[in-house]
Amino acid sequence: MFEVRRLRLLWELAAHGTIAAVAEACALSPSAVSQQLSLLEREVRTPLLIRDGRRLVLTEAARILVAHTERVLAELEQARAEVAALDHNVRGTVGLVAFPSAAGVLAAPAIAECQTTYPDLRVLLGEEEPEQSVAGLRARRIDVALVYEYNVLPRLHDAGIELQPLLHEPLLLALPPRRATQMGDGGSGSLEGLSQERWIAPGSDSALRAVLVRACNAAGFDPQLDYISDDYRVIMALVQAGVGVSLIPRLAAEQLAAEVRLQPVTDLRLSRTVSVAVRSGSGGDPAIAALVRALRRVAGCE
Numbered sequence: 001m002f003e004v005r006r007l008r009l010l011w012e013l014a015a016h017g018t019i020a021a022v023a024e025a026c027a028l029s030p031s032a033v034s035q036q037l038s039l040l041e042r043e044v045r046t047p048l049l050i051r052d053g054r055r056l057v058l059t060e061a062a063r064i065l066v067a068h069t070e071r072v073l074a075e076l077e078q079a080r081a082e083v084a085a086l087d088h089n090v091r092g093t094v095g096l097v098a099f100p101s102a103a104g105v106l107a108a109p110a111i112a113e114c115q116t117t118y119p120d121l122r123v124l125l126g127e128e129e130p131e132q133s134v135a136g137l138r139a140r141r142i143d144v145a146l147v148y149e150y151n152v153l154p155r156l157h158d159a160g161i162e163l164q165p166l167l168h169e170p171l172l173l174a175l176p177p178r179r180a181t182q183m184g185d186g187g188s189g190s191l192e193g194l195s196q197e198r199w200i201a202p203g204s205d206s207a208l209r210a211v212l213v214r215a216c217n218a219a220g221f222d223p224q225l226d227y228i229s230d231d232y233r234v235i236m237a238l239v240q241a242g243v244g245v246s247l248i249p250r251l252a253a254e255q256l257a258a259e260v261r262l263q264p265v266t267d268l269r270l271s272r273t274v275s276v277a278v279r280s281g282s283g284g285d286p287a288i289a290a291l292v293r294a295l296r297r298v299a300g301c302e
Contacts, residue, residue, distance in 0.1 A: 002065075004072065006040040009033055010048065011069040012138070014058055015158070025139050070159045070280075077281030084285045091120035092287045095142035097128045099205075101232065101252040102146040102274060106166065110294035117294075121287055129204055130156065137161055137279050143288050145277040146295070148249075150211045152270065162283060163275040164292065166299035169250040171211065171270040174200075174235070175261040176242040189266040191219035198244035199223040203230040212247045215268050236260050274299075 012022045013033075023030045041048050048062040058066065084092075098107040103125065111123045128136065133145035138160055147163070149155050150171075156163065173189055195216075201209045201223075209225075216223040227244055229235050232252045239246055239260045249272050253262050276295050282288055296302045 002043055003040065004076075006036045006043070007065060007069040008073065009036050010040060010058075010062060011066050011073070011160075013037070013049075013056065014062070014066045015138070017055070019056070025135055027139070073160060074279075074281035077279050078284060079281075081282055081284035081288070084287070087286070089120060090118040090286045090290045093122045093124060094144060094287045094291050095124050095126070095136075096144045096146075096291060097126045097133045097136060097142050098146035099129055099133075099148065100127055101249065101255060102148075103127055104255060105251055106146060106274070106295055106298050109298045110291065113294045113297070114291055118287075118290055121290060123291060130207075134158055134161055134277065137277060140279070143278065143282065143285075144291055144295075147275055147277050148207075149273050149275070150207055150271070151273070152211055152214055152268075153207055156277075160280050161277050162280050163277050164296070164301075165273055165275045166295065166301055167251075167274050169272050169274070170264050171208075171247050171272060172250055172253055172262045173265055174239045174246040174248055174253065175263070176239055176245070177259050177261045189263040191216055191265055191267055192221075194245055195219070195221035197224070198226040200227040200229065200235050200238050200244045200246040201225045202232075202235070203228045205230075208247070208249075211270060215247070215265065215270055218268055232256060 009022060009026065012025055013019070016022050016025060019030045019033050023033045026033070037049065044061060044065070046061045047059050048065070050057045050059060096107060107125055111125060114121050114123055126142070130147035133142070133147050134156065136142040137145055138158070147156060199212065201212055213223060227238055232248060233256060235246050235248065236256050238244055247270070251274065276292055278288055278292065283292065293302065
């Protein structure tokens with residue numbers, strides 16, 4: 001009989017790639033992770049890891065165990081959810097994280113709905129970017145996350161996470177209103193006409209910054225990233241002041257009152273999908289299901 005906690009560490013290693021990253025994700029010391037993986041190797045009676053320089057490579061036996069562990073963890077989550085569903089009252093505490101623009105537009109009204117409908121349900125809200133959110137779900141630090149994916153970048157893929165799309169939104173060019181028709185694009189929304197402009201990019205949203213760079217490269221130029229900010233209010237203020245241009249999701253733009261011209265990119269389709277994420281198998285938990293339903297209603301999915 002294999003120890004599930006040790007199997008989970010191997011599963012985390014397959015996802016994160018290093019002992020240090022697994023230790024951080026699981027709130028353990030690197031030596032403790034290494035010790036547990038060594039014990040798992042003894043249980044399996046075959047090598048699971050091969051050191052290749054500084055990297056650890058999973059053997060075929062390890063990859064087989066990881067595939068089965070994904071199913072085991074999902075089954076355990078489903079078992080917990082089914083046991084919780086025996087109590088027909090929606091109660092308890094659910095941890096929700098959201099990226100900032102979704103926290104106000106989606107999370108806040110969904111939490112308010114849950115407070116009204118399910119007075120015994122407590123929703124704890126935090127703010128994180130998708131990469132940290134997925135790690136939090138895997139580590140059982142949170143239960144529900146609002147995440148996003150850009151259409152020109154690799155999609156989020158994690159066998160331990162289930163995604164339900166809530167909305168699709170375009171990325172919009174943010175242009176100074178008085179200069180929009182003087183910048184070479186003729187008001188067409190073409191990236192090519194903005195090749196000589198200074199660009200304002202987000203800081204922590206490295207994915208959006210990558211989208212901006214990739215889109216400009218496709219239009220034939222490298223963007224001049226002169227200004228970096230994690231606050232969309234600052235980004236919009238810089239655009240309004242006429243010091244540069246930016247590319248921002250509609251969800252973020254609609255929350256800000258600024259004298260900025262917003263228009264879709266015409267020479268390349270750029271969009272973002274916002275989804276609600278839960279651990280595979282956990283969606284049947286009454287408390288988690290109630291919050292997910294509320295998020296879907298707020299997003300107009302139900």
